[in-house]
Amino acid sequence: MLLSVEDFGIEFHDHDSPERVVEGVSFTLDKGEILGIVGESGSGKSMTALAIAGLLPRKKLKKEGRILFEGEDVLTMERHKLRGLQGDEICMIFQEPMTALNPTMKIGLQVEEALRIHHTEMNDAQRKERAIKWLKNVELDDPERVYESYPHQLSGGMRQRVMIAAAMVGNPQLLIADEATTALDVTVQAQIIKLLQKINKESQVAILFISHDLSLIRQISHNVLVMQNGHLVEKGAVDDIFEHPQQEYTRKLISAIPRVEL
Amino acid sequence: MKKWLKKHKNFNFIAGAIITGVLLLTVLIGIFATPYDTTQMNVADKFAKPSFAHWMGCDNYGRDILSRVMEGMGNTFLIAVLTVLIGTVFGVIIGALCGYFGGLLDDILMRINDVLFSFPSILLALVIISLLGTGRLNVTLALGIAFIPSFARIVRSEVKKQCSLDYVKSAALMGAGHMRIIFVHILPNIMPVLLSSVMIGFNNAVLAEAGLSYLGIGVQPPAASLGRMLSEAQSFLFTAPWYAIFPGLVIVLTVLGFALLAEGTTEEE
Numbered sequence: 001m002l003l004s005v006e007d008f009g010i011e012f013h014d015h016d017s018p019e020r021v022v023e024g025v026s027f028t029l030d031k032g033e034i035l036g037i038v039g040e041s042g043s044g045k046s047m048t049a050l051a052i053a054g055l056l057p058r059k060k061l062k063k064e065g066r067i068l069f070e071g072e073d074v075l076t077m078e079r080h081k082l083r084g085l086q087g088d089e090i091c092m093i094f095q096e097p098m099t100a101l102n103p104t105m106k107i108g109l110q111v112e113e114a115l116r117i118h119h120t121e122m123n124d125a126q127r128k129e130r131a132i133k134w135l136k137n138v139e140l141d142d143p144e145r146v147y148e149s150y151p152h153q154l155s156g157g158m159r160q161r162v163m164i165a166a167a168m169v170g171n172p173q174l175l176i177a178d179e180a181t182t183a184l185d186v187t188v189q190a191q192i193i194k195l196l197q198k199i200n201k202e203s204q205v206a207i208l209f210i211s212h213d214l215s216l217i218r219q220i221s222h223n224v225l226v227m228q229n230g231h232l233v234e235k236g237a238v239d240d241i242f243e244h245p246q247q248e249y250t251r252k253l254i255s256a257i258p259r260v261e262l
Numbered sequence: 263m264k265k266w267l268k269k270h271k272n273f274n275f276i277a278g279a280i281i282t283g284v285l286l287l288t289v290l291i292g293i294f295a296t297p298y299d300t301t302q303m304n305v306a307d308k309f310a311k312p313s314f315a316h317w318m319g320c321d322n323y324g325r326d327i328l329s330r331v332m333e334g335m336g337n338t339f340l341i342a343v344l345t346v347l348i349g350t351v352f353g354v355i356i357g358a359l360c361g362y363f364g365g366l367l368d369d370i371l372m373r374i375n376d377v378l379f380s381f382p383s384i385l386l387a388l389v390i391i392s393l394l395g396t397g398r399l400n401v402t403l404a405l406g407i408a409f410i411p412s413f414a415r416i417v418r419s420e421v422k423k424q425c426s427l428d429y430v431k432s433a434a435l436m437g438a439g440h441m442r443i444i445f446v447h448i449l450p451n452i453m454p455v456l457l458s459s460v461m462i463g464f465n466n467a468v469l470a471e472a473g474l475s476y477l478g479i480g481v482q483p484p485a486a487s488l489g490r491m492l493s494e495a496q497s498f499l500f501t502a503p504w505y506a507i508f509p510g511l512v513i514v515l516t517v518l519g520f521a522l523l524a525e526g527t528t529e530e531e
């Protein structure tokens with residue numbers, strides 16, 4: 001077992017009255033598993049993801065429960081230890097490929113960032129070799145050219161591939177994709193999903209795939225969590241959830257999937 | 263470089279570059295040689311009109327005004343550059359830390375900043391000079407310190423803006439430390455804004471230095487300074503108008519050249 005979230009909760013204290021945004025969420029994630037999280041907007045998916053990545057703000061926020069990554073609690077872990085995990089064991093890609101890359105840094109440098117931080121024993125040539133390898137792995141044409149480019153020279157789909165390369169370059173155990181395909185058009189979306197599946201098979205990275213698009217979740221996930229208002233409504237294997245939903249809310253979500261005849 | 267030139271191919275930029283270039287060249291030449299000794303008095307040339315021998319005429323001691331303008335420009339430029347340097351370096355550090363970390367540090371430093379900011383920088387500089395004493399070094403320090411708040415403010419708000427973008431989050435997620443995030447990731451992204459405020463700051467520094475020297479607390483005689491020349495020329499405005507016109511013209515050109523440059527660079531953003 002790679003990740004175990006136990007009775008996790010978040011309460012914001014930045015307004016007059018405390019605000020509960022996540023409560024009593026428990027689930028586990030195995031090595032190499034793809035876990036989908038669905039739920040309407042504001043259901044706490046991103047908050048849960050950020051917490052796992054250790055990116056929640058330290059102040060004005062009460063956290064409950066435990067998030068054990070390989071047996072250690074990321075919620076209470078010392079900062080330097082957490083930073084050792086981030087980028088090396090846990091990586092994340094975001095929704096907006098437009099803003100998720102640094103506009104003034106060459107792609108190559110950004111892909112190498114995790115190596116530069118965590119693998120100081122590597123030299124420039126080795127880093128470049130690894131970066132190019134991953135740019136190729138994410139199926140970018142002409143990786144050498146992409147390596148020398150700036151983000152504005154790439155399309156949205158290409159940038160998302162670059163993000164995946166940058167996340168995967170250090171061979172992490174866990175990749176969190178928060179709405180990673182939402183900003184892309186349908187064909188590019190399908191390509192990215194395929195790519196994530198391929199990477200999952202090849203490098204046995206566990207993927208936490210967050211989306212409010214159920215058809216994507218169904219396509220990619222092994223197991224699924226359904227969230228609503230900060231609570232876990234239902235969890236289970238993808239076929240069980242989609243074939244035999246137990247909860248009213250899940251049934252409603254599934255019936256709302258637009259059926260496209262192909 | 264070629265690309266860069268092409269990018270800024272607009273009238274403002276070119277005009278600004280030419281004016282500033284010529285002035286800078288003059289300053290550079292002035293460092294090594296001036297047509298006449300800048301402090302050499304010569305009774306025979308007292309109030310000599312502009313002529314072929316003295317392009318800008320001579321002052322009340324018969325000193326060559328062109329030579330003194332060259333030296334004065336050098337002093338003014340040097341003080342302005344150092345002022346902006348002090349203001350930028352400390353402004354960037356303070357502003358970046360406040361913008362990035364926020365919290366109590368930010369509250370305290372920014373309240374201090376607000377208080378300082380509410381005084382015109384020249385007034386602030388005057389206060390500091392009254393503590394430090396006059397002279398070139400002190401004026402530079404005073405102006406530099408007086409310039410910190412405005413830079414800190416700009417940098418802080420820009421850094422805050424950048425912090426909300428995902429690339430900062432992903433850098434943090436890569437395990438990058440705070441200092442790496444601030445100086446390697448964020449800072450290059452606020453360069454355009456910083457650059458134009460540096461240029462505007464340079465202009466303000468030129469004017470502030472001229473103002474202080476005009477009041478007699480900047481560069482001390484017999485060393486030349488544009489502001490000081492103006493204040494001396496004031497008493498001879500009708501006998502020797504050129505004494506005031508040329509130093510004044512150089513100040514105006516300096517400020518104009520830089521303003522055009524700043525305008526030209528931001529236009530392209």
Ligand SMILES: Nc1ncnc2c1ncn2[C@@H]1O[C@H](COP(=O)(O)OP(=O)(O)OP(=O)(O)O)[C@@H](O)[C@H]1O
Binds near residue numbers: 048
């Ligand atoms: N600083 C804050 N103070 C109080 N509440 C907050 C704060 N930040 C976020 N929230 C709340 O947390 C809840 C969960 O947000 P979260 O971003 O996790 O939702 P989500 O499931 O990712 O939604 P989406 O699909 O829109 O991305 C939201 O209702 C939001 O209003």
Ligand SMILES: [Mg+2]
Binds near residue numbers: 045046047178179
């Ligand atoms: Mg979200």
